[in-house]
Amino acid sequence: MAIENCGSSSAQNIEVFSGLVPSILVTVNECHRLARACVDLSYSGKLLMQSYLDVILAKFDNHVKDLSGFYTTGILSHGFAIVVSRPGVTASKDDMRFYIRDLLTRMKIGDTEMKKQALGHLYQVLAEDERFIDRLLFFLRNGEVSVQESTLKVxxxxxxxxxxxxKAMGDAGFIPELV
Structure with a gap:
């Protein structure tokens, strides 16, 4: 696992990050409870509710600061990503779908370098099997500029x-997007 290969400070950061997720969930649940009280008009006073909302807002501010800190240290980047290996030639359809879905997920949430690498792997898959060409069109239409450039290269x-x-690209509707 990636944690085993990291220094002790990185492993500690991962542990702190793992603890942050449940903390965020608790805050979200508190927020939901307060929202329910507002909708049901079951709160005990406007000032008390405002105080509760201020506390929730402060908690969310702290969560955002913590997440920003993790992002700037690089913990949420490519080096810590769990990357699915490409299935072999004899792999089932489900294995291939899972792999394609992983590539598409990396295209959606990864950093720019991760997106480019995922697009390169997607090219390899598409070169062998054109059934997934419509996914490439999605990134041509909806991606960031750098992703669109990589999509054009693919x-x-x-x-x-x-x-x-x-022919498959023409049938999928690439021509209007390329013009």
Whole structure:
């Protein structure tokens, strides 16, 4: 596991981060309870409710500061990501779907470098099997500029690789997006 390969301070940071998630969940549940009290008009006074809301807001502020600290230290980055290995040639459809879903998740939530690497792996999958080309179109339409550029490179490579890929891209609706 990644924690075993890290220094002790990184392992401590991971432990602190793991403890932060339940703390955030507790705060969210408290917020939900207060929201329910407001909707049901079952709170005991406006000033007391305002005080409770101020406390919740302060807790959320602290959570945001903690998460920002984790992000700036790089704990939530590529080095700590759990990356799924590519299934072998004899893998089942479900294994391949899981792998594609992992690549797409990394494309959505990863940092820019992780997104580019995931897009490269997605290209390898698409070069072998065109059934997933519509996912590439999604990133061409909805991605960040750097992801769109990488998507265009993958699109270009696929078009050069085979006529079947060109046809599949035309059928999927790539032409209006590329124009």
């Amino acid at each position: 699109t270009s490579r696929l078009c050069c690789a085979s006529e079947e890929a060109k």
